[in-house]
Amino acid sequence: MVFLHPTFLWLLLALPVLWFFPRGQRDARHAALRAVVFAFLILALARPVQVSEDAEPVHVFVLDASASANSAVALESLCQAVQQLDAQARLVVCGTMGSLSDEQRELFDSIQTVSQVGNGSPITAALQVASNSIPRGAQGSITLVSDGLATDRRWATIVQAIELRGLPVHTLRLTQPQDDVYPVSLISLSPLAVGHTAQIMVEVVGNAQSLELKLSGPAGEFASVSEVVCDGRTSQVLEFEPAEAGFLALTLEVKVGEGSNANLENDFIARTFAVDDPQRVLYLGQRMVGGDAVLGNLVGRGFAVEAWTGGELTPLNLAEYDLAVLDDLPAEALGDLSQRALVSAVRDGGLGLFVSGGAAGFGPGGYHDQPLEEILPVEFVQKEEKRDPSTTLVVIIDTSGSMGGNRVQLAKEVARLAIRRLLPHDKVGIVEFYGAKHWAAPIQPASNAIELERALNRMDAGGGTVILPAIEEAFYGLKNVETRYKHVLILTDGGVESGSFEPLLRNMAEDGMNVSTVLIGPEAHSEFLVRIANWGKGRFYSVPNRFNLPEILLKQPASAKLPSYRPGAHVVQARGGAGWWGDVDMSAVPALAGYVETRNRAGSEVLLETADGAHPVLGSWRYGLGRVTAFTSEPTGPGTEPWRDWDGFGPWLARVLERTASDQRAPYRYTLERAGQQLVFAAVRRVPGTLPPIVNRLDENGFATERLELRTRAPGHYEARWFASPSDEVRIVAETAQGDVAHRARLVSSAFADVAAEHQVDPAQALDLAALASATGGTAIETTSGLATFRPSVGGGVAPFSITRLWPWLILFALLTYLVEIYYRRSGLRRGA
Numbered sequence: 001m002v003f004l005h006p007t008f009l010w011l012l013l014a015l016p017v018l019w020f021f022p023r024g025q026r027d028a029r030h031a032a033l034r035a036v037v038f039a040f041l042i043l044a045l046a047r048p049v050q051v052s053e054d055a056e057p058v059h060v061f062v063l064d065a066s067a068s069a070n071s072a073v074a075l076e077s078l079c080q081a082v083q084q085l086d087a088q089a090r091l092v093v094c095g096t097m098g099s100l101s102d103e104q105r106e107l108f109d110s111i112q113t114v115s116q117v118g119n120g121s122p123i124t125a126a127l128q129v130a131s132n133s134i135p136r137g138a139q140g141s142i143t144l145v146s147d148g149l150a151t152d153r154r155w156a157t158i159v160q161a162i163e164l165r166g167l168p169v170h171t172l173r174l175t176q177p178q179d180d181v182y183p184v185s186l187i188s189l190s191p192l193a194v195g196h197t198a199q200i201m202v203e204v205v206g207n208a209q210s211l212e213l214k215l216s217g218p219a220g221e222f223a224s225v226s227e228v229v230c231d232g233r234t235s236q237v238l239e240f241e242p243a244e245a246g247f248l249a250l251t252l253e254v255k256v257g258e259g260s261n262a263n264l265e266n267d268f269i270a271r272t273f274a275v276d277d278p279q280r281v282l283y284l285g286q287r288m289v290g291g292d293a294v295l296g297n298l299v300g301r302g303f304a305v306e307a308w309t310g311g312e313l314t315p316l317n318l319a320e321y322d323l324a325v326l327d328d329l330p331a332e333a334l335g336d337l338s339q340r341a342l343v344s345a346v347r348d349g350g351l352g353l354f355v356s357g358g359a360a361g362f363g364p365g366g367y368h369d370q371p372l373e374e375i376l377p378v379e380f381v382q383k384e385e386k387r388d389p390s391t392t393l394v395v396i397i398d399t400s401g402s403m404g405g406n407r408v409q410l411a412k413e414v415a416r417l418a419i420r421r422l423l424p425h426d427k428v429g430i431v432e433f434y435g436a437k438h439w440a441a442p443i444q445p446a447s448n449a450i451e452l453e454r455a456l457n458r459m460d461a462g463g464g465t466v467i468l469p470a471i472e473e474a475f476y477g478l479k480n481v482e483t484r485y486k487h488v489l490i491l492t493d494g495g496v497e498s499g500s501f502e503p504l505l506r507n508m509a510e511d512g513m514n515v516s517t518v519l520i521g522p523e524a525h526s527e528f529l530v531r532i533a534n535w536g537k538g539r540f541y542s543v544p545n546r547f548n549l550p551e552i553l554l555k556q557p558a559s560a561k562l563p564s565y566r567p568g569a570h571v572v573q574a575r576g577g578a579g580w581w582g583d584v585d586m587s588a589v590p591a592l593a594g595y596v597e598t599r600n601r602a603g604s605e606v607l608l609e610t611a612d613g614a615h616p617v618l619g620s621w622r623y624g625l626g627r628v629t630a631f632t633s634e635p636t637g638p639g640t641e642p643w644r645d646w647d648g649f650g651p652w653l654a655r656v657l658e659r660t661a662s663d664q665r666a667p668y669r670y671t672l673e674r675a676g677q678q679l680v681f682a683a684v685r686r687v688p689g690t691l692p693p694i695v696n697r698l699d700e701n702g703f704a705t706e707r708l709e710l711r712t713r714a715p716g717h718y719e720a721r722w723f724a725s726p727s728d729e730v731r732i733v734a735e736t737a738q739g740d741v742a743h744r745a746r747l748v749s750s751a752f753a754d755v756a757a758e759h760q761v762d763p764a765q766a767l768d769l770a771a772l773a774s775a776t777g778g779t780a781i782e783t784t785s786g787l788a789t790f791r792p793s794v795g796g797g798v799a800p801f802s803i804t805r806l807w808p809w810l811i812l813f814a815l816l817t818y819l820v821e822i823y824y825r826r827s828g829l830r831r832g833a
Helices: 007-018 027-046 072-083 102-109 121-135 156-165 291-299 336-350 369-375 406-420 451-458 469-478 503-509 525-536 637-643 649-660 769-776 785-786 807-826 828-832
Strands: 048-052 058-063 088-096 113-117 140-146 169-175 183-190 200-219 220-240 244-254 267-278 281-286 303-307 323-327 352-357 378-380 386-388 391-398 427-433 437-445 485-492 511-518 542-544 559-562 565-570 573-574 592-596 596-601 607-609 616-623 626-631 668-675 678-685 694-700 704-707 710-714 717-723 730-738 741-749 803-805
Touching: 007 027, 007 710, 027 807, 048 807, 058 072, 058 121, 072 140, 072 785, 088 121, 113 121, 121 156, 140 769, 156 378, 156 769, 169 565, 169 769, 169 785, 183 244, 200 323, 244 741, 267 525, 267 741, 281 291, 291 303, 291 323, 291 649, 323 649, 336 352, 336 369, 336 626, 352 592, 391 406, 391 437, 391 469, 406 485, 406 511, 406 542, 406 730, 427 451, 437 451, 437 469, 469 485, 469 503, 469 511, 485 525, 503 511, 503 525, 511 525, 525 542, 596 616, 616 649, 626 649, 637 649, 668 730, 668 741, 678 730
Parallel strands: 058 088, 058 140, 088 113, 140 169, 281 303, 281 323, 323 352, 352 626, 391 427, 391 485, 485 511, 511 542
Antiparallel strands: 048 803, 183 200, 200 220, 200 244, 244 267, 378 596, 386 559, 427 437, 565 592, 573 607, 607 616, 616 626, 668 678, 678 717, 694 704, 694 730, 710 717, 730 741
């Protein structure tokens, strides 16, 4: 005998006290009866048990009597297996026992314990009950008769516990109907949103030569596919476009075209999906009238396009949108502060930015050297062209007598230097004055170097100095030429006659003719020549000798930025992965009518480029929390005019905008998980300083039925737990406020989200009974007839034993003795004593 609570035995030492009560006349028999009562009670409190080592092992049989299992063929063999056992036998039934006959029910009623677990195939719960039916330390075995199609697939923990106890699990696989075809899953490949193509993948198991799959909802049929061949398993993707945000209940129906289905009850599978609101787009464009409407028609209902009404952009008002689109908007129209707000919203707020345009957006005067340039995935190409503007030069040379000797030769050298600085597209004329004036060389192209040189060589000093008529002749000659610059160069020794030079020279300056003077020789007769140069808005030069020849400045070469917009037909080719394009056929992209030449930045992804020059047309990269995509043409302008007839233009643009739009705009990241009957809602804060969300449960009509109480698990991490039946659908709406902007998120846990409905268990996820028997040291029984003669091996204990509880008998003896004590006190026996 073993006492489970031996500490109570110390109370036996207090029994002698009972011999001294009651006081007065001593009654030894009464005291003895009282001591016996308390002795029985103290021994009962100590919980004595009798351990017998000749106990028999416990064999537990688990029968899968659910509707999916063909258990009728195994019932007779199971009855015979139970009858031949000499040891204790217990039965655990999955499902209902309505399929048992009266004779079989009488047999099972004679077994020590019959437990019923669930109405379907909760094999995990049945194994748990079977394991608990075998006492700790006792030997026993578990025999599982099932098809393995467990509705609850969380059996790993209980199998591991059975394996640690050393209990063998013997298995017998029941057969399944071979002609049953049914759907096992209905999942979305991506989150559903209004206007975006929803891709619902369905899986069907069974064997059929012709199936029809029909996906329908409250508004009717959404998508269907026919003549599907199912050889054991098939997967199909059905596509449709959700029309409105909220919760969308979808039902898939499987119809067998040839033959009949074994079970018509499992031809349907229903799931509910959350449909997000359309993405809000801020359209910033001025060149294209009604560009926001054109863009909205192109991309469809998945984007709510709002036109920019002007005003300064701030990170607060940009927080209302998921995407901003710049459509060929000049930088000066946006402004420096608004550009910096866009940069901050992309980098710190996760806003998506799509920058597109032609010459206004990416050309000269666009966003080059602007705050927005640093976040673009492409670099601006600003090619410069050095231009030398055309010039007409008229050289007036003094050949009067005072220019004799070396002076006239020095003047000729200065004239030659000035002419050599000209280009072939420039023009030159030479006027000689020596009292009279005449054209030594009429105005002609500067490339006629031989004729000009001959004219200079024919000059010689002689005559008087009369310069005013020569200047007039040059003025009239320049009137008839069309060049960018017009210049008159006067070479003289300074002995100039008096006259009305100032009005003439100022008139020439107003007509764009500059007059410069050159003093030839060392004499200081330069004051009047300086005034002539000032009146004519030219320069004054002094040439005292051939060693001080000046550099005559006749024009200022300029550099101009070439236009980077390249019109014409340009073939483009795709480089981005399939994730960018989806189902859009990028091999059918038409040629562009124009684009802006750019270079991709290091680290950016080129998605579309020209075939000839490999210039990026579409590039994208991550910048901070957001994504920036650059399209170097106008999506609503003349650059994409050939794309108007391309059927894939709208889906292509919608796909690009969808990938560019923010994926982190919500202040919280939400999850809704289900484990059996427990649901766990979790919210993790993304944006610092955001208040906790308000979470409500909704009914099927969209009305709030319960507000969930969130508990803080960590800073910025909130959680709510509650219980619901696996067959109940749970809809959740979480709302947060970020400034004046409200964010709403929808979550749904469909019925049977983590368990499978009966008749719709995926065979690929069935419990491997042979592996279970091998892992636990059991035997995989091959046939149902083998079950009738099967003698299960045992394990789990050192030796067979049984435990007999003795304390209930001690309480009974204490009660009987107490009754005797009462009779003794009230009878005459005590008085006689």
